Amino acid sequence: MARRKRRPMGLRGQILCGFGVLILVVGALLWLFQIVLLEPFYRTVKTAEVKAAAEVVQRHLDSEDLDDQVEQLCLNTGISIVVTDEMGQMLSGWKASRKECYLDNLSQSRLRLADLFDDVNLNGGRRLEVVRSPFVNQDGTRNQVVLYVTICRTPAGLNRMVVLESEITPVDSIRETLLVQVTTLTAVTAALGVALALFIARRISRPLTAMNEGAKVLGRGDYATRFEERGAREVRELAGTLNYAAQELSKVEGLRRDLLANVSHDLRTPLTMIKGYGEVMRDLPGENTPENVQVIIDEAERLTSLVNDLLDLSKLEAGVLPLEKTRFNLTESIRSMLHRYDKLADYRFPFYFQQDVWVDADELKISQVVYNLVNNAITYSGQDKTITLRQTVEEGKVRVSVTDTGEGIPQDKLKDIWERYYKVDKEHKRAQMGSGLGLSIVKNILDMHGGTYGVTSTLGQGSTFWFELPVAQQSPESLPGPRG
Ligand code: ADP
Numbered sequence: 286m287a288r289r290k291r292r293p294m295g296l297r298g299q300i301l302c303g304f305g306v307l308i309l310v311v312g313a314l315l316w317l318f319q320i321v322l323l324e325p326f327y328r329t330v331k332t333a334e335v336k337a338a339a340e341v342v343q344r345h346l347d348s349e350d351l352d353d354q355v356e357q358l359c360l361n362t363g364i365s366i367v368v369t370d371e372m373g374q375m376l377s378g379w380k381a382s383r384k385e386c387y388l389d390n391l392s393q394s395r396l397r398l399a400d401l402f403d404d405v406n407l408n409g410g411r412r413l414e415v416v417r418s419p420f421v422n423q424d425g426t427r428n429q430v431v432l433y434v435t436i437c438r439t440p441a442g443l444n445r446m447v448v449l450e451s452e453i454t455p456v457d458s459i460r461e462t463l464l465v466q467v468t469t470l471t472a473v474t475a476a477l478g479v480a481l482a483l484f485i486a487r488r489i490s491r492p493l494t495a496m497n498e499g500a501k502v503l504g505r506g507d508y509a510t511r512f513e514e515r516g517a518r519e520v521r522e523l524a525g526t527l528n529y530a531a532q533e534l535s536k537v538e539g540l541r542r543d544l545l546a547n548v549s550h551d552l553r554t555p556l557t558m559i560k561g562y563g564e565v566m567r568d569l570p571g572e573n574t575p576e577n578v579q580v581i582i583d584e585a586e587r588l589t590s591l592v593n594d595l596l597d598l599s600k601l602e603a604g605v606l607p608l609e610k611t612r613f614n615l616t617e618s619i620r621s622m623l624h625r626y627d628k629l630a631d632y633r634f635p636f637y638f639q640q641d642v643w644v645d646a647d648e649l650k651i652s653q654v655v656y657n658l659v660n661n662a663i664t665y666s667g668q669d670k671t672i673t674l675r676q677t678v679e680e681g682k683v684r685v686s687v688t689d690t691g692e693g694i695p696q697d698k699l700k701d702i703w704e705r706y707y708k709v710d711k712e713h714k715r716a717q718m719g720s721g722l723g724l725s726i727v728k729n730i731l732d733m734h735g736g737t738y739g740v741t742s743t744l745g746q747g748s749t750f751w752f753e754l755p756v757a758q759q760s761p762e763s764l765p766g767p768r769g
Pocket of ligand 1: 317572661662664665689691692702703707722725
């Protein structure tokens with residue numbers, strides 16, 4: 286049976302839960318320490334007090350003013366103290382209150398004190414017990430007292446017994462007060478916590494909800510949507526990222542539209558020409574000339590190269606064309622590629638280099654890079670119809686540049702020309718047949734090689750496109766033989 290998927294908890298619910306748990310834990314800790322452990326804590330404190338008082342008495346056992354010291358201590362701490370020798374003879378004894386106490390009974394009989402001395406002396410010289418006070422309260426109850434007996438030896442070698450008694454006041458009433466306090470405190474904290482949690486949740490979730498709505502609109506294809514960058518830092522950053530994504534999407538959308546317009550134009554023009562010339566040649570026998578056939582062949586070639594560009598780029602971008610790296614002579618490769626342009630008699634292609642350079646790369650793809658750059662330079666070249674190629678080597682890298690003296694590219698467009706389908710001149714001219722894919726193919730191939738590339742351009746004076754690849758050692762087997 287299909288189980289219904291549970292809806293995940295919202296931001297508000299999660300923050301509320303977090304605060305709820307925190308308040309519960311704090312309340313439970315308060316209750317544990319203030320209420321449950323109050324009595325044990327109090328008892329521990331009392332015991333420590335009694336032991337500390339015993340130590341003070343021990344320090345004064347030999348002194349003349351032992352009695353004064355004991356009296357003072359008794360007044361300051363509220364602890365009743367009796368000091369005796371080993372025979373039960375009382376040396377000092379002070380009561381903290383008028384109430385009947387345990388020590389009253391003891392100190393009345395020297396024999397009892399002597400017995401206590403012997404008993405404690407035999408059992409380790411120290412005794413701590415919590416016993417019931419002999420004093421009966423008005424309500425018939427009896428409080429507890431801490432009774433501490435210690436036997437010690439004075440510097441003069443005399444045995445002494447110090448007996449201390451301290452009353453443990455019942456904490457019931459304090460506990461009740463604290464219980465009310467803890468309950469009130471927990472309730473107030475809970476109310477404040479809920480208010481704070483709701484406030485924080487609202488502050489965080491409001492911009493997120495707005496962003497969600499915006500993202501839905503964006504998803505429906507409205508790329509003009511913008512997201513308000515407000516709220517917490519992370520939320521602002523998210524809005525910034527979404528704005529960037531929307532901007533990029535609208536750019537791609539614009540490029541896609543351009544491409545569709547350009548590609549359909551580019552496809553239609555040669556097709557119209559081929560169809561027109563074909564019909565003329567069919568209907569007018571005298572027009573069946575080699576020149577007209579050449580026009581048809583040229584137009585078919587244009588179509589092929591456009592379709593090839595589109596295919597190449599989609600394959601490069603999909604990563605289905607693996608690099609077939611070999612060590613080859615780059616300089617030679619450029620030289621032989623330039624021979625292809627021999628039939629363009631109007632153009633000059635000076636190529637400057639100092640020595641032949643080898644690289645580890647995919648020869649076919651690097652040739653395509655140079656070919657695309659030279660083709661662009663021809664398309665956009667100036668009156669002098671000169672395309673200059675230079676090869677320089679620096680710090681283990683070879684740089685190839687292609688310079689034309691054409692119209693140049695505006696500075697603000699330099700970054701965009703590497704994008705797919707981008708054309709500086711949106712008005713599609715028949716003379717400039719580019720598909721807007723050439724530089725994108727160049728970029729993809731060089732990125733695959735880990736090479737660097739760039740362009741410098743001055744409007745009205747021309748542009749220089751360049752790329753760099755690491756130089757490879759010339760391997761012995763690939764040493765060039767004599768070349769014609
Ligand atoms: P296209 O096939 O349209 O030439 P590219 O990707 O090769 O496409 O180039 C993109 C755009 O960059 C071109 O449309 C053109 O506007 C500009 N461009 C490329 N090379 C040059 C150049 N040598 N001189 C001037 N502009 C150029």
